[in-house]
Amino acid sequence: MTASKEKPTIRGKFITFEGIDGCGKSTQARRLAQRLRQQGHKVLETREPGGTPIGRQLRSVLLDPGNDAMSATCELLLYLADRVQHLDTVIRPALQREETVICDRFHDATVAYQQHGRGLDLASLGGFLEKEVLSTTPDTTWWLDLEVELAQRRIQQRIRGQGGNEPRESRLDDAGREFHERVRSGYAAIHGSEPGRMVRVPATGDEAEIDATIWNLLSQRYDLR
Ligand code: TMP
Numbered sequence: 467m468t469a470s471k472e473k474p475t476i477r478g479k480f481i482t483f484e485g486i487d488g489c490g491k492s493t494q495a496r497r498l499a500q501r502l503r504q505q506g507h508k509v510l511e512t513r514e515p516g517g518t519p520i521g522r523q524l525r526s527v528l529l530d531p532g533n534d535a536m537s538a539t540c541e542l543l544l545y546l547a548d549r550v551q552h553l554d555t556v557i558r559p560a561l562q563r564e565e566t567v568i569c570d571r572f573h574d575a576t577v578a579y580q581q582h583g584r585g586l587d588l589a590s591l592g593g594f595l596e597k598e599v600l601s602t603t604p605d606t607t608w609w610l611d612l613e614v615e616l617a618q619r620r621i622q623q624r625i626r627g628q629g630g631n632e633p634r635e636s637r638l639d640d641a642g643r644e645f646h647e648r649v650r651s652g653y654a655a656i657h658g659s660e661p662g663r664m665v666r667v668p669a670t671g672d673e674a675e676i677d678a679t680i681w682n683l684l685s686q687r688y689d690l691r
Contacts, residue, residue, distance in 0.1 A: 476507060476688040478564040480557070480602065482572040485610035486650050487638060488617030488624075489669045490676065494610060495570040497677045498684070502566055505690055510560040513570035515548040517556055524548045529636040536637070538584040545576050546591075550598050558602060573599055574607060574656050574664070579638075582652025583645050603663070606687060608680055609653050610669035614646045 481498070483491040492513070499511040516525035524544050527533060549572070560567050580586045588595065621639065657664045667679055684690065 473687065473689040476502065476566050476684075476690050478561055478566070479605040479688065480561055480567045480569070482569045482574070482604040482607045483610065484571060484574045484578070484607055484653060484664075485669065486612065486614060486617050486646050486653070487636070488619075488621040489610040489612040490620070490673065491608070491610045491669075492570050493673055494608065494676055494680060495568050497673070498680060499568045501677075501681060502568075502690070507690075508563075508565045510556070510565045510567045512552070512556060512567065514552060514572055514575065515545060517548075517552040517569070520551050521548040529638070531637050531639070533637055538580065538586055541584070542576065542580045542586055542588075545580065546595075546599070549573065549576075553599065553602055561602070569604075572604060572607075574604075574609075574653065577656055578649045578652030582655065583641070583649040605663070606684070607664040609657055609664050609666050610676070611650070611653065611666050612669040614643055614650060616670070618643070618646070 483495040485491045495511065495513075499509045502509045514521070515528055516522045524547060528536075528541065528544050528548075557567055557569065577588065581588050653664075657666050665683060667676060667683075669676060671679075
């Protein structure tokens, strides 16, 4: 094989999954981790918020539908607190051990939800963000793109399937359709500015079909041996 055709190894790579609520990314993250393990890779499967013991406490505060008094800035800082703890104690150590890290949501979610969705200015965090978060960027991000209406229908089906009679399971479910449209546009904007890192995967097909698409694209990018 010539040098120009050599693909980088999947070992030590940081892979993230993103998309609006109900797009099916958690299922795909799990499927990809499983496939890589079957190939003999050491995979760290994690998520945000909630990838550490402290993060799990932050997650329940963040998603509690009772916390409707939470300000947008408080919300932003809690997501960042979760991320910094996760990076310091879980993600960076795993990457240093050359494990493949698969993370269900990462900083793109903050750009999409808090910046585009809530209208907050992340640039004001400047140096802090650069040093604590942006110094570790995903190598590849799968953006599972789905129309808001379809995604919301899936969420309602999921809640009904769990026997819930509450129309919501997370504080973010109350945010409204326009909010989720802004979040989706946020992901489109990130994809537009970093098309090499963020790959758009239409999320309308069935699980196995999407899984096969991702695996196929992944094997074009990386040496999976
Ligand atoms: P999940 O259901 O995909 O685990 O995500 C939980 C919720 O948190 C989801 O509605 C998206 C939201 N979220 C943000 O608003 N900002 C963030 O930075 C992250 C990681 C998630």
